[in-house]
Amino acid sequence: MSATIALFHDAYRELNSRKLFWITLILSVIIVAVFGLFGLNEQGVSFGLGKFSWTIDSEWFNSTIIPPKSFYLFAFANFAVPIWLSWVAMILALISTASIIPEFVSGGSIELLLSKPIGRVRLFLTKFSTALLFAGLQVAAFSIACFIIIALRGEAIEWRVFLAIPIVLLVFAYLYSFCALMGLLTRSTIASVLLTAVFWIALFGVNTTENVFQMLRIQREVKIERLEAAIDRQEKRAEEYLARERANGNDPVPAGQVPEVYRDEFEAVSPTLGPRRRDLEETRQSLATWQRWHRILFMAKSVLPKTAETTGLLDRYLISDKMRETLQKLGQNNRRGGDQSVPDEDDEIRIRGDDREVQIRLEEAVRGRTETWVIGTSLGFVGVMLGLSCLIFGRRDF
Amino acid sequence: MTATATAAATAPAPPPVTRAGSDWAIDLTDVSKVYKGGVHALRGIEMRVHRGEVFGLLGPNGAGKSTLVKILMTVIRATQARGTVLGDPVGKKSTLARVGYLPEHHRFPDYLTGRQVLHFYGSLAGTPRRELRRKSDELLELVNMTEWASKKVKGYSKGMRQRVGIAQALMNDPDLVVLDEPTDGVDPVGRREIREILVHLKEKGTTVFLNSHLLSELEMVCDRVAILVQGKVASQGTLEELTLTRRGYHIAIDTDDDPAPIWADALPGMTDGAWRGINVVLNNDTAQLLTTDPAAVMPVIDRLRAKGVTIHSFRPQRPSLEDLFMEAIIDPTTGKELGPGAAKGGRR
Numbered sequence A: 001m002s003a004t005i006a007l008f009h010d011a012y013r014e015l016n017s018r019k020l021f022w023i024t025l026i027l028s029v030i031i032v033a034v035f036g037l038f039g040l041n042e043q044g045v046s047f048g049l050g051k052f053s054w055t056i057d058s059e060w061f062n063s064t065i066i067p068p069k070s071f072y073l074f075a076f077a078n079f080a081v082p083i084w085l086s087w088v089a090m091i092l093a094l095i096s097t098a099s100i101i102p103e104f105v106s107g108g109s110i111e112l113l114l115s116k117p118i119g120r121v122r123l124f125l126t127k128f129s130t131a132l133l134f135a136g137l138q139v140a141a142f143s144i145a146c147f148i149i150i151a152l153r154g155e156a157i158e159w160r161v162f163l164a165i166p167i168v169l170l171v172f173a174y175l176y177s178f179c180a181l182m183g184l185l186t187r188s189t190i191a192s193v194l195l196t197a198v199f200w201i202a203l204f205g206v207n208t209t210e211n212v213f214q215m216l217r218i219q220r221e222v223k224i225e226r227l228e229a230a231i232d233r234q235e236k237r238a239e240e241y242l243a244r245e246r247a248n249g250n251d252p253v254p255a256g257q258v259p260e261v262y263r264d265e266f267e268a269v270s271p272t273l274g275p276r277r278r279d280l281e282e283t284r285q286s287l288a289t290w291q292r293w294h295r296i297l298f299m300a301k302s303v304l305p306k307t308a309e310t311t312g313l314l315d316r317y318l319i320s321d322k323m324r325e326t327l328q329k330l331g332q333n334n335r336r337g338g339d340q341s342v343p344d345e346d347d348e349i350r351i352r353g354d355d356r357e358v359q360i361r362l363e364e365a366v367r368g369r370t371e372t373w374v375i376g377t378s379l380g381f382v383g384v385m386l387g388l389s390c391l392i393f394g395r396r397d398f
Numbered sequence B: 001m002t003a004t005a006t007a008a009a010t011a012p013a014p015p016p017v018t019r020a021g022s023d024w025a026i027d028l029t030d031v032s033k034v035y036k037g038g039v040h041a042l043r044g045i046e047m048r049v050h051r052g053e054v055f056g057l058l059g060p061n062g063a064g065k066s067t068l069v070k071i072l073m074t075v076i077r078a079t080q081a082r083g084t085v086l087g088d089p090v091g092k093k094s095t096l097a098r099v100g101y102l103p104e105h106h107r108f109p110d111y112l113t114g115r116q117v118l119h120f121y122g123s124l125a126g127t128p129r130r131e132l133r134r135k136s137d138e139l140l141e142l143v144n145m146t147e148w149a150s151k152k153v154k155g156y157s158k159g160m161r162q163r164v165g166i167a168q169a170l171m172n173d174p175d176l177v178v179l180d181e182p183t184d185g186v187d188p189v190g191r192r193e194i195r196e197i198l199v200h201l202k203e204k205g206t207t208v209f210l211n212s213h214l215l216s217e218l219e220m221v222c223d224r225v226a227i228l229v230q231g232k233v234a235s236q237g238t239l240e241e242l243t244l245t246r247r248g249y250h251i252a253i254d255t256d257d258d259p260a261p262i263w264a265d266a267l268p269g270m271t272d273g274a275w276r277g278i279n280v281v282l283n284n285d286t287a288q289l290l291t292t293d294p295a296a297v298m299p300v301i302d303r304l305r306a307k308g309v310t311i312h313s314f315r316p317q318r319p320s321l322e323d324l325f326m327e328a329i330i331d332p333t334t335g336k337e338l339g340p341g342a343a344k345g346g347r348r
Helices: A002-017 A019-037 A068-097 A100-104 A110-114 A120-153 A159-186 A189-247 A265-269 A273-303 A307-318 A321-334 A356-368 A371-395 B003-008 B065-072 B093-098 B114-124 B129-142 B158-169 B188-204 B215-221 B239-246 B259-266 B298-306 B321-329
Strands: A038-040 A044-049 A052-057 B024-035 B039-050 B054-058 B080-085 B099-102 B176-180 B207-211 B224-229 B232-238 B248-254 B278-283 B286-290 B310-317
Touching (some): A002 A120, A002 B114, A019 A044, A019 A120, A068 A307, A100 A159, A100 A189, A110 A120, A120 A371, A159 A189, A159 A307, A189 A265, A189 A356, A265 A273, A307 A356, B039 B065, B039 B232, B054 B215, B065 B176, B065 B207, B093 B099, B114 B129, B188 B207, B188 B215, B207 B215, B224 B239, B232 B321
Parallel strands (some): B054 B207, B054 B224, B099 B176
Antiparallel strands (some): A038 A044, A044 A052, B024 B039, B024 B080, B224 B232, B248 B286, B248 B310
16 A cells, blocks of 8 residues: 555656646636636626626626526536646646656666566556546646636535546546557657547547437438428328319319329329428438448447547536526527428428437437446446556566 | 586575575576567576575676566566575565665656655555655665755766665665666775675675676675576586686796796696696696695695795685686687577577
């Protein structure tokens, strides 16, 4: 136990000696200070304190619509954590800690450590954990500062802010497990940072592509539902029309005289029915294609760490459903269009990505992924990376 | 391996190995290491180090010394390792709590002070926290680094780092200390101090396993040595044992005449370089009689004096460690230096 404490104590000293640690910490404090300068009042969004504050008037974004506490929580969950902690601070943390493993296994240093009565796996995992200490201290400091800001400006004691610590640490662990393996394999800080950056970009690519494919799939599902409803309605109308006309002694489509261009007599009396039926068939085929592609991407994503979705968990925990509804309404007010009402008979049915139904289903699909799946599969990846690292480190000659 | 070295290399029979009762600090019966690519660094090392002795490991570059040391310290995994360290099987991690180690090219974290280095590595070695302060002060005093204890290591000279390195190896009060080139980069005064530390350790009963290129230093402090050549132990034993068959007496006469008849008179009946069963090497006005019995040489002195020959010097002669080393690394068949042991696909 004293050996583990010594390794952590040493890691703290190492961090203390790194300028980047302090630079990141100072930047975090500045970000929180700026965060604290924003506020909501009855007129709109304010910036500054006391006499030195300016307000941008807004009818739909002010403290009468959104309580200040919710505003700060929303800003914390949607801007401070996903942008600052999950991107900028994460990059700085990776740069700062990328050298830990290459330096750890470098000649002259590793011999001293391996010659101590500590197992190799324990030594490696402890060293890995010391890197997490860096990210942990950064995010802890940031969260404490945000907690104070929310308490002072939002007038609310919001302990849930500290959920950012485990969540950001998890995301850092996903990336750092890969970085540590690369550091072990290449023994080079620069190579491990670059390879981790490439990996991160690849993760972003997989995640974005999966989202796009999912959206395309949902778009088609919605379109099929609407087409089916419209076709059904049209068929009923056509049926009613034919029955009515025939009852009056008129037969617009004498039996057995349906022109070849039409599939049935309904199409003969409803000109848009045929194109809609063809559109439905094409959309069903297209849906099958996108379902297949989405399934492939989803499987790929399942074995990879889910950085964005893990960070998104904070949004789930911090933003209440009521607050979310308010924000969605605000978003709709802001967005012109984007939603398609039930189509008329002659309307062409087109479903856009920002269709409200698509957006709702997309969000439901994302939120339907449980914490266990998001964190569990990502931790599985971390486990594989650490397992490989321990295997290599445990068997390597130094 | 030469015939004489082979004779001297015969190690004592191993005592029964038990953790508590073994007389051996290190008892290796078969240690081999083949690196990737089929490079045979060690080819069945047999070596025994008594508890409480200072043992020197020497050999040319590439002989496998560092590989052997690293295997003992679990830095390298042996391909095969039969033997014990402090009574435990080679490679057992918990044994390292009783071992101190100074690697050849060690590198301490630059952000630590000398005292922090001792605390850190002492903690890793299992030194109780309450002991760290007292122990580090004691050892900093021993290696003469007290004044620099609070300075960062990055400001240290090579010699100072070496001293701190030795101190950290002693933080856990080890039963066995393995020092790889401990005097590397240390000035003559420092070397002397390190020798004194080694003597101090020996007096305490600590076993010291020393790997060094400086043969003269090894000779000064080591009780026993092993010479490693091409991944094998060419010879091992005390200096007495190793030089037993090459010790003798050196007689130098002072004469303006041809010395051959003088030696013929002094060594009557000498044939094929042997006189009364003693090997004799004549070289102009000097003679080497390879015997450890001084009484056997006295008749020669008597005859020389009876003939009125001036004896310039008469002294016992023992080959130096360097002589033994050079003899071990020279191939007797070709007369050339043997290549490194780390030969790809070499014979075991």
